[in-house]
Amino acid sequence: MKNEMHTNGRGGATKESGPERVNAFSDGVFAIIITIMILDLKKPEAPTFAALIQLWPTWISYLISYLFIAIVWTNHHFLSKHMQSATPGLIWANFGHMFAVGLIPFLTAWIAETRLAPLPVAMYAFVFLLVNLTYLALIYQTLCRHSGGTASEKMRRLIYLRSISTIGAFFSAMIISFWLPYVGFFIISACLTLYLKPEIAALPRISRTNNTTTILAEFI
DSSP states (O other), X not given: OOOEEEEOTTSOEEEEOOTHHHHHHHHHHHXXXXXXXXXXXXXXXXXXXXXXXXXXXXXXHXXXXXXHHHHHHHHHHHHHTTOOOOOHHHHHHHHHHHHHHTTHHHHHHHHHHTTSOXXXXXXXXXXXXXXXXXXXXXXXXIIISOTTSSSOHHHHHHHHHHHHHHHHHHHHHHHHHTTOHHHHHHHHHHHGGGGSSSXXXXXXXXXXXXXXXXXXXXXX
């Protein structure tokens, strides 16, 4: 990324660095989070399949959390391609995002040890909601703050719509988990499928010219 020149309040020019250090820092945080999760895995108390099956909360919580972190990293990498420069707003939005993601190992261990008890699962959903809120801040700093960016207006709207929809779903999962923690955990897991592909394909646009119908599929 090229550095950008901006004027400061005194009429002089200030130089903003590229986002490479922001991305390098983020990659390091993701690596540390995954390492912590692996170290938290508990071994069976006996060399039997029964003992292994008894640890099903550990395996399922690790699986969903690892998938979540992989999805967050993939979407973060997608946004990094649209970063123009490391502005203060972008840096702080990224710090907030990393803070939220950094809570995942703690909640993963908690729901595993309590075997998906209501409060841990509800807090697990809250952290997912928090990650999504901070992701919205990153979207604003990368896709929406600079009108001359590389993202189209349609892409911005669709990504915003997806994020707001999943925030509502995570909030619902948090409330439901107080009474039905397994259902809440299922809702959390199901929402992750919406982010498997960071970019969103736009709906087909139909245009009619000379009585001929042409379907123009636009992909973002």
